[in-house]
Amino acid sequence: MVDLNQKVNSEHLKRNAYLYIRQSTPRQVLENTESAKRQYALRQRAAALGWPMERIIVVDSDQGHSGASVVDREGFQKLVGEVGMGRAGIVLGLEVSRLARNNADWHRLLEICALTDTLILDEDGIYDPKNFNDRLLLGLKGTMSEAELHVLYARMRGGILSKARRGELTVRLPVGLVYDDKGGVVLDPDTQVQQSVRLFFTEFGRESSAYAAVKSFRRQGLLFPKRMFGGPRRGELVWVELAYSQAISLLRNPRYAGAFVFGRTRIRKKADGHFKIVKDLPRDQWHTLLPNAHAGYISWEEYEANQRRLDENVRFRSADRRNTPPREGPALLQGIALCGRCGERMFVHYRKRGDSLIPEYFCNESNLTLTKRVLCQQILGGDLDLAISKLLVEAMTPMALEVALGVQAEIQSRLKEADRLRRTQVDRAQYDAQLAQRRYMQVDPANRLVADALEADWNERLRILKEAQEEYERQRQVDRSAIDSEHRERILALATDFPKLWASPNTAARERKRIVRLMLEDVTLIKDQQITAHLRFKGGATRTVSIPRPLTASEMWKTSPEIVAEIDRLLEQHTTREIANILNQRALLSGTNQAFTGNMVIGIQQRYGLRPRRDRLRQAGFLTQHEMAEILGVSQGTVSRRCKRGLIKGYVYNDRGDSLYEDPGAEPMYDARGRILRGRRKLTQVAHGRSSAVRAERSFGRTRSTH
Ligand SMILES: [Zn+2]
Numbered sequence: 001m002v003d004l005n006q007k008v009n010s011e012h013l014k015r016n017a018y019l020y021i022r023q024s025t026p027r028q029v030l031e032n033t034e035s036a037k038r039q040y041a042l043r044q045r046a047a048a049l050g051w052p053m054e055r056i057i058v059v060d061s062d063q064g065h066s067g068a069s070v071v072d073r074e075g076f077q078k079l080v081g082e083v084g085m086g087r088a089g090i091v092l093g094l095e096v097s098r099l100a101r102n103n104a105d106w107h108r109l110l111e112i113c114a115l116t117d118t119l120i121l122d123e124d125g126i127y128d129p130k131n132f133n134d135r136l137l138l139g140l141k142g143t144m145s146e147a148e149l150h151v152l153y154a155r156m157r158g159g160i161l162s163k164a165r166r167g168e169l170t171v172r173l174p175v176g177l178v179y180d181d182k183g184g185v186v187l188d189p190d191t192q193v194q195q196s197v198r199l200f201f202t203e204f205g206r207e208s209s210a211y212a213a214v215k216s217f218r219r220q221g222l223l224f225p226k227r228m229f230g231g232p233r234r235g236e237l238v239w240v241e242l243a244y245s246q247a248i249s250l251l252r253n254p255r256y257a258g259a260f261v262f263g264r265t266r267i268r269k270k271a272d273g274h275f276k277i278v279k280d281l282p283r284d285q286w287h288t289l290l291p292n293a294h295a296g297y298i299s300w301e302e303y304e305a306n307q308r309r310l311d312e313n314v315r316f317r318s319a320d321r322r323n324t325p326p327r328e329g330p331a332l333l334q335g336i337a338l339c340g341r342c343g344e345r346m347f348v349h350y351r352k353r354g355d356s357l358i359p360e361y362f363c364n365e366s367n368l369t370l371t372k373r374v375l376c377q378q379i380l381g382g383d384l385d386l387a388i389s390k391l392l393v394e395a396m397t398p399m400a401l402e403v404a405l406g407v408q409a410e411i412q413s414r415l416k417e418a419d420r421l422r423r424t425q426v427d428r429a430q431y432d433a434q435l436a437q438r439r440y441m442q443v444d445p446a447n448r449l450v451a452d453a454l455e456a457d458w459n460e461r462l463r464i465l466k467e468a469q470e471e472y473e474r475q476r477q478v479d480r481s482a483i484d485s486e487h488r489e490r491i492l493a494l495a496t497d498f499p500k501l502w503a504s505p506n507t508a509a510r511e512r513k514r515i516v517r518l519m520l521e522d523v524t525l526i527k528d529q530q531i532t533a534h535l536r537f538k539g540g541a542t543r544t545v546s547i548p549r550p551l552t553a554s555e556m557w558k559t560s561p562e563i564v565a566e567i568d569r570l571l572e573q574h575t576t577r578e579i580a581n582i583l584n585q586r587a588l589l590s591g592t593n594q595a596f597t598g599n600m601v602i603g604i605q606q607r608y609g610l611r612p613r614r615d616r617l618r619q620a621g622f623l624t625q626h627e628m629a630e631i632l633g634v635s636q637g638t639v640s641r642r643c644k645r646g647l648i649k650g651y652v653y654n655d656r657g658d659s660l661y662e663d664p665g666a667e668p669m670y671d672a673r674g675r676i677l678r679g680r681r682k683l684t685q686v687a688h689g690r691s692s693a694v695r696a697e698r699s700f701g702r703t704r705s706t707h
Contacts, residue, residue, distance in 0.1 A: 007128050008049050008090070012119055015089030017051040019043055020079050021060040038123070042092045045121065051090070057082075076105070083112050090119040090126075106142040110135065164262035167290045171262065174253050175227045175237075176297065185255075185294035192424045193225045193237070199417055200224070200242070200250060201298050206414075208309050210247040217242045220418045221475055223425070251310055252280065254289065257303035258296025263287025330509040331359030332385040332516055333523050339363035340526030340534070342376050358382045361525060377527050384531055387547045389512075391535070392519060393499045395543065415479045422472050429468040433461040559591045559604055567601060568610045575613060576601040577655045598655050614653040614660065622651060622660035631664065 021039045046056050059075045082088050091113065113120060114129040120138065121127070127134040163169040173185060176197035180186045187194050199222070203213040217224065224242035228234055254261045263286045266278045283289065291300045298306070329350055337346040342363060350357040359381030436458040443451050501507060502515070521536040527549065535543045563583065570579045577598035584595050594600075605612065628648065629636045643650035643659060650659035 007119055007126050011117065012089035013050050015118075016082070016087055017046045017056045017090045017092060018079055018082060018088050019046070019056060019058045019092040020075065021058060021094075039094045042094065042121065042123070046090065046092055049090070049121075049126075056092075080109055080112060083109065083116055083118050086116045086118075088116070088118045090121055092121045094122065106145075107139070110138055110142075161287065164288045167260035167288065167293045169262060172229065174250070174255055175225050177255060177295075185260075187295050187297070188225075190225075190237070192421070192428065195417075195421055195424070196222070196224055197250070197256070197297055199421060200247070201256070201302075202417070204247075204251060204306065205302075209313055210251055210310065211244060214242050214244050214247050220422075221471060222418065222421055248310070251306050254291075254303060255294075256297045257300045258292055258294050259300065259303070260290040260293035261286060261288065329359065330357060330385070331361070331381050332388060332513060333361060333381070333525075334359075334513060336517060336520060336522045337361050338522050338524045339376055340524045340532070344376070346379075346525065348381070359385065377525075379525055379527050379531055383547050384525070384533060384545075387545050388516075388523070388533060388535070389502065391543060391545050392516070393502055395537075419476065419479070422475060426465070426468045426472050429461070429465040433458070433465045436461040563588055563590075564604060564608050564610070567604055568608075571605065571610060571613050572616060575652055575655055576605065612653075617651055617653055617660045621663050623663055624660060628661040628664075 019039065019042055043053075043056050043058075047053055059079050079088075079091065083091065091109075110120075110129050112118075114135065117130060119126055119128055127138055129135050129138060160169060170179065170183065173179065176188050176193055177185055178188050188197075200213060200217070203216050204210060207213050207216065218241065222242075223239040224246065226238050226240050226246070228236050228238060250256065264279075264281055266281060266285075268276045268278060270276055329348065331348040331350070333346075334348045335345075337348075338344070339346050344363050346361045346363045349360045349362060351360055352358075360378060361381055361384075362378040363376035436454070440451065440454040440458045443454055445451055498515075502512065519537060521538055523536070524534040526532045526534075530546050530548050533545045533547075535545065537543070566583070566588075567579055570582060574582065575598070579601045580596040580598050583601075588596070590596060590600060604610070623631065625636045625639050628639045632639065632642075634642075639648065639661065640650075640659075642648045643661065648664070649662040651662075652659050
């Protein structure tokens with residue numbers, strides 16, 4: 001190291017010398033010519049060590065590349081290649097440790113230099129990587145360089161972050177906000193810019209959709225300011241058509257709400273050395289958020305509400321749940337019904353019942369999660385629609401003028417705002433034209449070339465002004481006709497003839513739905529013990545309607561309570577078939593509007609827990625044929641024959657004609673096995689000598705065997 005020439009031998013001198021020059025950014029290349037001079041001076045030293053000038057090869061293709069990784073640095077790779085192939089006798093660099101900033105690259109180069117017996121030279125001296133001491137020194141230099149880099153970066157980053165934490169960091173502002181002389185953030189003093197941004201937020205507030213706000217701007221022929229951030233027109237303000245992406249970034253940017261924010265995007269380094277920008281990080285990952293830090297166009301609350309609205313819109317769109325336009329079906333709330341449980345939009349299904357369609361509103365969460373299918377709630381719409389129609393008709397009369405006037409005022413104010421903005425566009429064109437005129441007037445007429453150019457410019461400005469004026473007039477006409485004929489008539493008709501219009505059979509379901517949408521923002525439905533509908537009117541008024549829960553299908557087809565009571569009463573005297581006949585004679589109908597049959601009556605009797613006729617007779621003490629036969633000491637056939645002849649009183653209890661018989665005398669007594677004792681004894685007493693206990697026993701045995 002002390003004696004430079006000791007390390008350089010003829011073997012080294014036979015090979016080439018490589019001078020590696022590197023600058024980080026194009027800016028450094030331009031500004032840092034000083035270090036470039038130093039690097040070229042190294043060439044002279046190599047020459048002094050014995051290398052001929054023509055064999056000192058300069059590798060400087062990495063100028064303008066960042067040194068953080070080797071991937072993009074062609075020059076460094078070329079150098080490594082040359083060294084590896086043993087073509088290099090010495091490598092020259094300003095600070096060799098900076099040859100490769102990345103430590104791994106650096107050690108690799110040292111390794112290769114050691115293997116190929118290549119020397120290294122910087123301003124401090126000459127090193128032989130084969131030599132242990134030199135190698136140690138070089139390694140240390142590399143490590144030091146990396147440490148220095150780290151400290152430098154941390155210091156810079158730390159400075160930025162602590163400034164950001166205080167909200168004092170100067171960053172690029174979105175259009176509509178500028179820095180004042182003292183470095184504070186203020187609204188853009190250009191009133192046209194300011195008004196445009198204001199109008200945009202107002203439009204979004206009205207429409208609740210960025211897309212609709214953009215459309216509204218386009219429809220009204222309004223341009224939106226945009227600040228150029230690069231290219232030859234850097235910093236200039238241009239007027240362009242408002243793009244959807246711009247609208248979204250306006251709405252998502254907290255700075256419009258007067259909040260200082262830092263770290264909404266993050267740059268990640270990928271394995272291949274390239275960078276990836278992660279935009280729109282979730283709020284909890286932002287580095288700094290300081291609400292109310294400076295002037296803004298909207299309040300922080302409005303900003304938060306806008307975010308919620310945007311998220312909602314995204315969700316609706318992704319699941320194709322957009323507020324659908326009115327369709328043919330009769331469901332009044334189609335497209336405006338919201339689920340009161342989860343807040344999602346509800347769908348409509350129709351159930352066919354006879355000739356009519358019964359709407360059913362339902363919320364199906366599966367469309368959101370896309371994983372499991374959960375029915376959130378399901379509400380039959382028939383009665384609900386009726387209740388809401390009734391409320392609308394009732395509400396319309398006193399509210400009519402208020403709503404109509406409110407709507408009209410809103411339209412008018414909107415037009416006025418748009419008109420004012422368009423007027424400024426004309427004013428601007430006029431100003432430009434006047435400016436061009438003045439320039440032309442001031443030029444020396446002798447200077448033909450300049451005068452011609454200025455005159456052409458003046459003419460061009462006049463043409464633009466004329467166009468702007470014409471466009472302005474045209475839009476004014478459109479606005480006027482829009483409010484004159486169509487809107488006013490529609491509003492007035494709605495206000496005066498509403499109940500008539502609503503009830504008219506000529507009004508189609510789709511028209512009725514359109515009317516509902518003119519009046520209502522949305523309706524939130526909750527099914528509980530009853531069904532509650534919260535109506536939100538366009539003007540902001542709210543109403544709540546509650547109706548009893550509609551009956552389920554089985555409840556719906558229920559037999560009326562009167563008929564059930566009548567059947568209960570008739571069962572005392574009649575069989576089910578007789579009851580059916582009686583009911584049919586009285587022209588009564590079942591829940592499903594059908595004539596009764598015996599089986600239907602049995603069904604009703606079972607469903608409503610009515611006591612069967614047989615039980616009623618048994619409870620009243622009537623006897624079965626078997627019991628009667630035992631009491632009388634005759635066969636069961638005899639009992640039935642006697643009944644037919646009217647000797648015994650029998651009552652038919654079912655449709656098969658089975659009967660129960662009236663107890664002929666005193667109450668019977670039963671033995672331990674349930675057989676009637678007293679009746680038998682009584683019968684033997686009245687047997688007129690003809691009968692006997694034996695005969696009674698025999699008949700008992702026979703009946704038992706037939707049992
Ligand atoms: Zn729901």
